[in-house]
Amino acid sequence: MRGPDAAARVGRMIEVRELTKRYGGTAALDGLSFEVRPGTVTGFLGPNGSGKSTCMRVLLGLAAADSGAALVNGRRYRELERPLHEVGALLDASAGHGDRTARDHLRCLARTHGIGDRRVTGLLERVGLAGVARRRVGGFSLGMRQRLGIAAALLGDPGVLLLDEPVNGLDPDGIRWIRELMRTLAAEGRTVLVSSHLMGEMALTADRLVVVGRGRLIADTSVAELERRFRRGVLVRTPRGAELAAALAETGATVSAEDGGIAVHGSTAEEIGELAAARGIPLYEVATRSASLEEAYMELTAGSVAHRAEEVAR
Amino acid sequence: MIPLLSAEWLKLRSVRSTWLNAAAVVVLLALCGLWSFAVAGIWDGRPPAERAAMRAAPPEYPMSLALPLCTGVLGVLAITAEHATGMIRVSLAAVPRRGRLLAAKAGVVAAASLAAGLVAFTAAALLGRLIVGGRGVAEFHRPVGEEAPWIASLCLLVVVSALVGLGLGAVLRSTAGGVAAVTALLFVLPTLVTTVAPDPWNERIGRLLPTSLFAQLADRTGTMLDDPLPPAAAGALLVGYAAAALAAGALALARRDV
Incomplete structure (x- = not known):
């Protein structure tokens, strides 16, 4: 036993x-x-x-x-x-x-x-x-x-x-x-x-x-967890951007205009989709953006690189 | 221990340096033959009345000078080649108890050196007899009772050289350093002591060196030493060299990172 x-x-x-x-x-x-x-x-x-x-x-x-x-x-x-x-x-x-x-x-x-x-x-x-x-x-x-x-x-x-x-x-x-x-x-x-x-x-x-x-x-x-941790919000493209932005703001999400669409933080793609459907707002694109794992890794190890270029240059 | 010995034996015989060493033994044997021909020639050139007083170095003389160096290098390479190639990490991952790895290497290197010594010295002595033939050069016609202990002592010297090489190699971790150390012990120190140390220190120190100890072990120092050590003491001291070098090597191998 x-x-x-x-x-x-x-x-x-x-x-x-x-x-x-x-x-x-x-x-x-x-x-x-x-x-x-x-x-x-x-x-x-x-x-x-x-x-x-x-x-x-x-x-x-x-x-x-x-x-x-x-x-x-x-x-x-x-x-x-x-x-x-x-x-x-x-x-x-x-x-x-x-x-x-x-x-x-x-x-x-x-x-x-x-x-x-x-x-x-x-x-x-x-x-x-x-x-x-x-x-x-x-x-x-x-x-x-x-x-x-x-x-x-x-x-x-x-x-x-x-x-x-x-x-x-x-x-x-x-x-x-x-x-x-x-x-x-x-x-x-x-x-x-x-x-x-x-x-x-x-x-x-x-x-x-x-x-x-x-x-x-x-x-x-x-790996999945790391990707989640370094999520960079959701990019939404819609013809009724202002309307959706207002609706999202009500739910507590942060919204900002970005190249050809709106960037949403604090809300998942699923939540945004549900909200838009309920309001009848058409969505052309909903993309979850995350830092690439490469970026996540660079960010994680930024403080701990043993041989940095500037250190070598000194 | 048998699996480890078998692994080390395969390691030893699967590298070229071992066979280069073996080839060197064959060349040395040829030198012994040449020396025998030279002695026969000198004998033939002398008037018969002077022949009885003729003294000559024995036929295995060239072998006895160089074979200890060959086995010493063999011992050095058995461990330093592993450090040089990174094989040591692979070896120690398979055999984490480092003392056991060194012991297996010592066993294989000693056995190979002993075999090489027995074959090479016996072959050289027989070759000498064959070439010199009926000519009455004493050193070429020693009775077996005299010949056997002499060859046994020479064999002990080559085995000790190999183990000293292995131990020093384990301490120094460098082929160049190990070979230099073995050469210094076998060739440089004896010459240095004889030429530089004042009388009687040249003999007092000189008789403690391996290349002198083997002759004292065989009780055949002739006129070389006024006050040789008893054979048992000489033998113990000779073995002591190997033991000390191996102990130092084992300690270094156990203590240091690889």
């Missing part, structure tokens, strides 16, 4: 609590806390230098935090008995000896966990590298290395995946491939944390977003 505490814990595959790490005078992680649950792709977003990679390295036991806890399946990484079966990671695509063939690179890792060569061959096929399995990694393009890194991450069929900027260097085909792969992995019930500094990419892939800046949590939200 599981206690209530254990039951609550099951859902938290990745737990980061009050994580702090300083390099010299700068804090790479500054009290960062968040959780990642299974079954979704969670985007780990932040400007360059915001602590994403450091956080992932701490999660993998590669770097030690000054304080706080980074847990995978409720345990510290170094305590995992057979880590490749629990966590798969893609950190730096170029990681690997250039002399080694793709197949040998994977076999070196597979052997540490007693994983057979058959699994290696199967994975090379899955990531589209079967044809170059016996070629040296040194001659691989960045995109091929990313695919090899993904194969390495999937080696132990882990429930948790940590992918650091996996779309870097991929061509459009590769990007679409990895997007679908991440969605498939999440749909299989796995926990997928994907870091990126590009909001546009995450908007297409992720369901949830953990946004960090200067080592701190800025937002832990869903």
